[in-house]
Amino acid sequence: MKNLKKALVLVLAFAMIFGLFTINASATSFNDDADIVNKEAVATMSELGIINGYEDGTFLPKQVVTRAEMCKMICVALNGGVEPLLDTGATVFSDTAGHWASKYINYCYAEGIVSGDSGKGGPFRPDAAVTALEAAKMMLVALGYNSTVAGFTGADWAQNVAKEANRKGLFDGIGALNANAGLTRDNAAQLIFNGINADLVDYDNTLVTVDGQLTTVPKIKDLTGKTIITESYKAIRVEGVVVNNEFVDKNSKGKTKITLVTEEGINQFSYTSTTSDGSTVTVYDVEFKVSTGADVLGKRIVLYVKPSTAAPKASAQATVIGAPAISTINNVFSTNEAIDAEDIAKILSDNGLKLVNDSNVTVYKNGRRTDSQVTVDAGNVNSYDGTFSMT
Numbered sequence: 001m002k003n004l005k006k007a008l009v010l011v012l013a014f015a016m017i018f019g020l021f022t023i024n025a026s027a028t029s030f031n032d033d034a035d036i037v038n039k040e041a042v043a044t045m046s047e048l049g050i051i052n053g054y055e056d057g058t059f060l061p062k063q064v065v066t067r068a069e070m071c072k073m074i075c076v077a078l079n080g081g082v083e084p085l086l087d088t089g090a091t092v093f094s095d096t097a098g099h100w101a102s103k104y105i106n107y108c109y110a111e112g113i114v115s116g117d118s119g120k121g122g123p124f125r126p127d128a129a130v131t132a133l134e135a136a137k138m139m140l141v142a143l144g145y146n147s148t149v150a151g152f153t154g155a156d157w158a159q160n161v162a163k164e165a166n167r168k169g170l171f172d173g174i175g176a177l178n179a180n181a182g183l184t185r186d187n188a189a190q191l192i193f194n195g196i197n198a199d200l201v202d203y204d205n206t207l208v209t210v211d212g213q214l215t216t217v218p219k220i221k222d223l224t225g226k227t228i229i230t231e232s233y234k235a236i237r238v239e240g241v242v243v244n245n246e247f248v249d250k251n252s253k254g255k256t257k258i259t260l261v262t263e264e265g266i267n268q269f270s271y272t273s274t275t276s277d278g279s280t281v282t283v284y285d286v287e288f289k290v291s292t293g294a295d296v297l298g299k300r301i302v303l304y305v306k307p308s309t310a311a312p313k314a315s316a317q318a319t320v321i322g323a324p325a326i327s328t329i330n331n332v333f334s335t336n337e338a339i340d341a342e343d344i345a346k347i348l349s350d351n352g353l354k355l356v357n358d359s360n361v362t363v364y365k366n367g368r369r370t371d372s373q374v375t376v377d378a379g380n381v382n383s384y385d386g387t388f389s390m391t
Contacts, residue, residue, distance in 0.1 A: 030059040037061065038173060038186050040302070040325055041193035047322025048196075048233065048304070049081035051189050061186035068101035068126035070135050070188065071108045074142050077196055080232040081321075092116070093124035101126055113141045115153065129182030132191070133158050136165035136179075139195040142228070143168065144202055149218050168198045196228040197237065235306040235321050238265035242301055243285060247294035255316075256324065257287040261300060268307060269315045286315035292324050300327040 030053050036042050042059060045051040050073050053059045065073075075084055086103040093109075093116050096102045105124060108114045116124045130138075137152050140161065147153050151160035162179060165171060172194050174187050183191070200223045205216040229235050240258030260266045269286045288303060301324045308317035 031057040032059055035061050036186055038190040041190040042186065043325050044193055045189045050077050050192060051185065059185065061184060063185050064129045064182035065185055065188045066127050067124065067130045068099065068105060070130040070138060071104040071114065072101055073192060074113060074138055075104045075107055077192060077228055078142055078232055092120055094121060095123045096126055099126050112147050113138045131181060132177055132179045132183045133161050135183050135188060135191055136170050137161045139170055139191060140164055143195065143198060144200045146203065149203065170194045198227060199224055200226045200231065233306065233321060235304045236264045236268055238303045238305050239300060239327055240265060242292055242296045242299055245292045247297065254289060254291050255287050256290050256292045257285055258301065260284045260286060269313060271313060288315050288318060288320055290320040290324055296326060301325060302327050
């Protein structure tokens with residue numbers, strides 16, 4: 001056991017802590033990466049074309065976002081990551097004429113995303129800092145909320161926005177936040193990241209009787225499975241453990257095989273295969289046309305994938321948007337020696353980890369999954385959420 005423990009290397013532990021996230025070298029990086037807290041969100045928003053860095057290679061995560069900048073980011077997100085063709089006609093607000101973001105602000109007004117301080121013709125304050133609550137309101141309307149129906153206008157707008165923003169998870173991962181303070185670029189990336197992955201909403205009209213008269217009352221409903229990612233980008237978020245790439249197999253240049261671990265990918269890309277004895281098994285190892293480095297073998301990565309219209313279930317024909325990123329959920333162990341159930345249980349317990357969901361641990365050797373799983377008694381360990389990587 002002592003020799004084994006010496007051979008074991010914790011290559012990525014407790015990466016569930018936000019801020020320890022790292023991205024593949026092929027992904028967007030900035031000169032001030034060390035200052036970025038919400039690394040997965042910033043990397044993803046950059047790769048999806050929603051938030052850009054500056055010409056000097058910095059991201060400036062602590063810089064506060066303006067109301068105009070937030071309008072542009074919402075517009076780009078709703079247009080699938082590219083600059084939308086917008087009408088540059090008459091300005092809506094008294095202080096946006098000639099402003100660089102006038103067309104984005106006009107669009108957001110037309111969609112009910114912004115209303116200004118006193119409606120059309122009044123001031124908008126485009127260069128003022130956007131607060132977390134203002135940004136959340138914009139994101140909620142982009143998801144399909146009706147500002148009037150949802151109570152996002154009037155005296156109680158802040159309370160109503162906060163309630164729905166929390167319900168939709170817009171503030172998840174941001175940590176302590178002053179909802180009325182200016183939103184930093186770092187936190188704006190996280191808020192939009194949460195928003196584009198949240199379910200869109202719609203309204204059902206319910207008949208009710210008011211003072212003896214029939215009338216309709218709109219009732220909010222979540223469009224489960226439909227998000228800005230699925231509808232505007234026509235893509236899905238896929239997570240899986242890397243089991244093969246060109247660093248394992250030279251014939252796999254430009255390709256990466258992963259074992260699917262999240263519902264979205266499993267529903268989309270897993271398939272049924274017939275074995276030699278006629279039985280059927282579900283195959284969770286799928287290959288995408290994207291390069292990854294040797295450092296990701298055995299690790300869990302996140303991909304944003306646009307399925308092929310001709311063959312929607314074929315992973316090899318899907319388009320990966322942006323670059324792969326290492327997931328924030330990773331506990332990967334490497335060893336040069338054999339490993340058994342007793343060893344795993346001891347290592348997990350020593351590191352304060354435990355098994356989740358079931359008591360099976362899949363062991364990877366040289367980036368490839370072994371033929372059999374190592375079974376561990378979940379009662380003997382305290383924590384585990386990840387996979388072992390044998391190298």
